[in-house]
Amino acid sequence: MSTHKFDPNAASLNDSGVFGLPFTQEQASLVFLPIPWEATTSYGGGTSDGPAAILEASRQVDLYDLDVERPYEAGLYMMKESAEVRSWNEEGKAEAQKIIAASGVIDGNPALQKSLKRVNELSEKLNSYVYAETKKLLAQGKIVGIVGGDHSVPLGAFQAMAEKHPSFGVLHFDAHSDTRNAYEGFEFSHASIMNNALKLIPQLTKLTQVGIRDFCEEEVNYCKSLGERVKIFFDAHLARRKFEGESWKKITTDIISTLPKEVWISFDIDGLDPKFCPHTGTPVPGGLDFQEAAYIFSQVVASGRKIIGFDLNEVSPNLDNENDEWDANVGARLLYKLAAWTLASQGKAKLNQV
Numbered sequence: 217m218s219t220h221k222f223d224p225n226a227a228s229l230n231d232s233g234v235f236g237l238p239f240t241q242e243q244a245s246l247v248f249l250p251i252p253w254e255a256t257t258s259y260g261g262g263t264s265d266g267p268a269a270i271l272e273a274s275r276q277v278d279l280y281d282l283d284v285e286r287p288y289e290a291g292l293y294m295m296k297e298s299a300e301v302r303s304w305n306e307e308g309k310a311e312a313q314k315i316i317a318a319s320g321v322i323d324g325n326p327a328l329q330k331s332l333k334r335v336n337e338l339s340e341k342l343n344s345y346v347y348a349e350t351k352k353l354l355a356q357g358k359i360v361g362i363v364g365g366d367h368s369v370p371l372g373a374f375q376a377m378a379e380k381h382p383s384f385g386v387l388h389f390d391a392h393s394d395t396r397n398a399y400e401g402f403e404f405s406h407a408s409i410m411n412n413a414l415k416l417i418p419q420l421t422k423l424t425q426v427g428i429r430d431f432c433e434e435e436v437n438y439c440k441s442l443g444e445r446v447k448i449f450f451d452a453h454l455a456r457r458k459f460e461g462e463s464w465k466k467i468t469t470d471i472i473s474t475l476p477k478e479v480w481i482s483f484d485i486d487g488l489d490p491k492f493c494p495h496t497g498t499p500v501p502g503g504l505d506f507q508e509a510a511y512i513f514s515q516v517v518a519s520g521r522k523i524i525g526f527d528l529n530e531v532s533p534n535l536d537n538e539n540d541e542w543d544a545n546v547g548a549r550l551l552y553k554l555a556a557w558t559l560a561s562q563g564k565a566k567l568n569q570v
């Protein structure tokens with residue numbers, strides 16, 4: 217804890233914690249776990265630098281929130297990045313690039329087969345790390361927010377949550393369905409996160425996807441084969457409903473009505489319109505507005521559901537211009553909204569009743 221008196225209305229100091237806050241991990245109700253990992257990123261890398269960029273940009277975010285007034289009072293803290301995860305990422309990325317360059321065709325190529333085996337091993341190490349860290353934080357009574365990295369990172373957190381919650385839903389914002397079976401041969405690809413989660417975690421009883429606009433037929437068929445367990449709100453359908461006069465409130469109510477009482481939010485920044493994330497790996501036209509997404513969070517809470525935790529991933533800073541902090545700025549503001557509504561849903565932050 218810094219020695220100066222903390223002033224929530226003042227500019228934050230450069231060496232302060234996330235969002236310019238003075239809390240220690242012990243004091244914080246909510247802890248962000250940063251995961252600098254992008255080993256299986258197909259193209260347009262940079263998300264492994266997402267957590268550091270978000271941390272820096274977070275110090276510019278104003279703390280007072282119109283809806284959740286003073287979410288920071290519950291204490292927010294971001295852990296230090298793991299040097300080990302960084303080294304796994306460097307190695308995994310180098311091996312994965314060889315396979316990506318060969319378009320995933322590794323038959324008859326022992327060197328590439330070895331590379332693939334290594335990437336999958338490193339991914340498993342990463343999953344175990346995220347699982348163990350999440351479990352530790354939960355045992356300490358913390359709310360956990362995962363900050364990626366690419367979208368493969370939250371699998372271990374889902375697994376840790378599943379031990380605590382016999383039945384929960386994932387509210388998944390994304391341009392992509394992420395239900396591919398081992399994309400490019402990578403068992404734990406960013407493009408397979410929800411496929412892996414659905415296969416490995418029976419406690420995940422409902423996956424509700426929002427903003428989806430880039431997917432293959434196999435993914436749609438896979439989701440259909442799971443019946444009621446997966447509900448996709450395609451971006452094109454959301455847009456059409458708005459064009460034809462339905463209110464966002466009505467649409468949001470429909471989205472939320474598919475969810476069980478306990479909800480994890482998994483937010484891929486590319487679920488938003490690319491104007492909010494121009495440097496993310498795989499931007500796709502269309503997508504949600506920032507306020508539309510924040511409104512959905514608010515209505516999850518208004519419906520009486522509990523947000524049990526969240527992940528934010530695929531935020532990538534502009535690697536060609538370090539003065540361009542737009543992607544991280546949006547990421548930090550979205551992270552604050554996620555934290556605020558999660559705290560509110562757990563009774564740890566009060567809502568403005570006006």
Ligand SMILES: [Mn+2]
Pocket residue numbers: 367390392394406484
């Ligand atoms: Mn994704």
